[in-house]
Amino acid sequence: DGFAAMGFPNCGGAIDGTHIPVLGPAHQGSQYINRKGYFSMVLQALVDHKGRFTNINVGWPGKVHDARVFRNSGLFRRLQEGIYFPDQKITVGDVEMPIVILGDPAYPLMPWLMKPYTGALDTEKELFNYQLSKCRMVVECAFGR
Template sequence: MRKGTFMELCDLLSPALKRKNIKMRAALTVHKRVAIALWMLATPDSYRSVWNQFGVGKSTVGAAVMQVASAITELLLSRVVTLGNVQVIVDGFAAMAFPNCGGAVDGTHIPILGPEHQGSKYLNRKGYFSMVLQALVDHKGHFTNINMGWLGKVHGARIFRNSGLFQLLQEGTYFPDQKITVRDVEMPIVILGDPAYPLMPWLMKPYTGILDSSQDLFNYRLSKCRMVVECAFGHIKARWRSLLTRLDLSKTNIPIVITSCCALHNICESKGETFMVGWEVKANRLAADYTQPDTRTVRRV
C-alpha cells in the first residue's frame, strides 16, 4: 500500500496499539508494529527473515502480528466490511446484466497446519488441512459480509445455512424491501451462488441438466456476475500471501488473522491501491508447489 494509506491505518489503530516506554527499554512504535504485521501478512517469509529485517526478536514478530490483527478486527472490521449503499451495488450488477442483485456468495479454503487433535475434521475434499472463509461481495469485489472459522471438512452449503447471513436473508432484514417485476413475478433483491448452494427466493443459482437457449443465457449472466467473488478471493490471497502458506497459528488465532486480511483487502481496494496481475500468478504457483498430506494416514489415525 502507499505511504498515505499506511499512515492512515496507523492512526486508526493507534488507540489499541500505543504502548508506554519503560525504564528498561522503549516500546515499539505503532508504525513499526503495523509494518511488521503487514510484512508478515503480505510475504510468505519465515519469522527469522522478518526479525532480521526489522531488528526485533522472534517473539516480538509473532506478538506484533496478533496485536495488529486483533486491533483491525476490533476497531475497523465493522467499519470497512459492511453492506454500504445497496442501490449502488444493485446498479453495478445491473450494468453486468443481472437485475436487482445485491451480491455474490462463495467460500474458499485457507490452508493451515494440521492440528494435533481432530485433524480429519480439518481435511477438505482437496486433500489438505484448512479453515473455510465464506464471503458475500459486491460488484467491485469488496467483502460486505464474512463468516470465518468453519472446519475444512464442512460443506459450503452447511456453512451457509448456519451463518448469520442466511438468517438475515431468510428474515428479509439484510436488504431493503426493494422488488422489481419480471414476467409478472415479484423479485426481491437476490444474491448469487454456485450450484452447491440452495435455491431460495432470495438466492439464485445456475440451471443444471439439459438447457434451452434462455436457460443458457441466464447461466451465462449469473456466472459472469458471480465471478466477482472468485476474483475477490484471488486478490486477497495474492496481496496477503500468508493465506497461502499454511498459517502456523492456534485455531483461535487463525480466524482473527484471516478476518483482518479481509478488512485490509477492503481498505486497499477502496483506496485504489495497485494490484499487479503478476502477484496472482505467483500466488497460484506458490499454492501449487505444496505437497499435500497423505490422507489415508490421517483417516487411519
C-alpha cells in the same frame, strides 16, 4: 449499477466459499482436511459488484461443505428473515422483484438466492447461466486478490 449492467438488476451480491490453509490441529485434525487433501478452514464471503466484501463467515473446518456453512450462518438467517436487504425491491416492467444473491450449484435455491440451472438446458437457460456466471466471477476475483 454493476450487476444490472451484467443482466441482474436485482442482485445484491455474489457468494462463495474458499479454503484458507491452516496447520493441522492436534484434535479433530481429520475434520480440517478438505476435499483437495490439505488442512484448511472455510471462508465464506458475500461481495458486491465491485468485489468489496460485505459479509464474511470464517472458522468452519475444511471438511464442511459450503452449503452447510451457509445454512448455519448469520447471513442465511438474516436473508431468510428478510432483514439483510430490508425493504429493497426493484420493479422491472410491472413485476416487483426482491433483491437476491447469486451462488454456485453448491448453494441451495431459495427465493432470495439464485444459482445456475443444471441438466439439459435450452438457449434461455444457457444465457441465464452465462449471465449468472459473469456476475459470480466478482467473488472469485475477490478471493484471488
